[in-house]
Amino acid sequence: MKPHAMPDRSPGLYLFFLMALSALLIVPCSVLGATPPLFPHMTVSVSNDTLSPGEDLSVSAVWSRDASSYRPPESVDARIYSAPGGSFVAGYTIPKDERVASGDDTRHFRGVIASSELPAGRLLLVVIDPVSGADARALINVTEPGPDFPGARMQRSADALFSGVAAVLLVVLGAGLGLLLKRS
Numbered sequence: 001m002k003p004h005a006m007p008d009r010s011p012g013l014y015l016f017f018l019m020a021l022s023a024l025l026i027v028p029c030s031v032l033g034a035t036p037p038l039f040p041h042m043t044v045s046v047s048n049d050t051l052s053p054g055e056d057l058s059v060s061a062v063w064s065r066d067a068s069s070y071r072p073p074e075s076v077d078a079r080i081y082s083a084p085g086g087s088f089v090a091g092y093t094i095p096k097d098e099r100v101a102s103g104d105d106t107r108h109f110r111g112v113i114a115s116s117e118l119p120a121g122r123l124l125l126v127v128i129d130p131v132s133g134a135d136a137r138a139l140i141n142v143t144e145p146g147p148d149f150p151g152a153r154m155q156r157s158a159d160a161l162f163s164g165v166a167a168v169l170l171v172v173l174g175a176g177l178g179l180l181l182k183r184s
Contacts, residue, residue: 021033040065042076045129050141051115059094061109061127061136072107072115077130080113082134083122083139090117096128 040063047058061076078092094111109127120142128135 011123011169020126037069038066040070040072040129040132041128042129042134044138046125046127046138046140049139051118051143053144054115056115057113057118057140059109059111059113059125059127061094062098063107063109063129063134065105070129073131074102075130076109077126077128078111078113079126080118080140081124082119083124089119089123115142120144125159126147 003095007102011033029183042061042063044059044061046060048055051057059078063072063076065072073096075095076094078094080089080091081087082089092111092113094109097108097110099110100108123140127136127141
């Protein structure tokens with residue numbers, strides 16, 4: 001019987017791979033971007049933290065940054081949540097305030113939210129920068145529900161239902177088109 005022999009391979013190939021692996025592990029590598037940029041700072045103020053019937057909510061927000069790489073947004077998102085339960089109530093877009101001079105480091109936003117579309121109770125207003133995700137919060141107390149709140153809530157529910165149905169139909173029609181193209 002012949003002894004088990006190894007195929008003719010040069011030990012130099014193994015030595016080369018071992019040296020290459022060692023060089024990769026020994027050579028230090030710099031890591032770029034290890035520190036994320038600083039978030040901009042958001043502040044929010046409201047006209048009145050307790051809204052009486054017929055009194056609209058004026059929202060003012062200031063976006064500022066200090067050596068951040070984020071661009072100033074053209075508008076901010078305002079979301080209103082029920083304070084005790086945390087359920088979503090409404091969402092709005094607040095544009096930048098054209099009357100106040102804004103630069104690259106500071107931007108002012110101003111908007112009005114109709115109290116007729118708000119429910120009664122304690123609400124949490126969250127103003128969010130859509131570019132960086134920075135946010136600011138304020139508590140609001142609405143004494144009476146607005147007369148348009150049920151209709152506004154119904155409209156938001158109908159819009160959400162329409163968007164969901166449209167997305168499902170788009171997927172089904174896309175799959176059908178893909179099957180038709182595959183068969184032809």
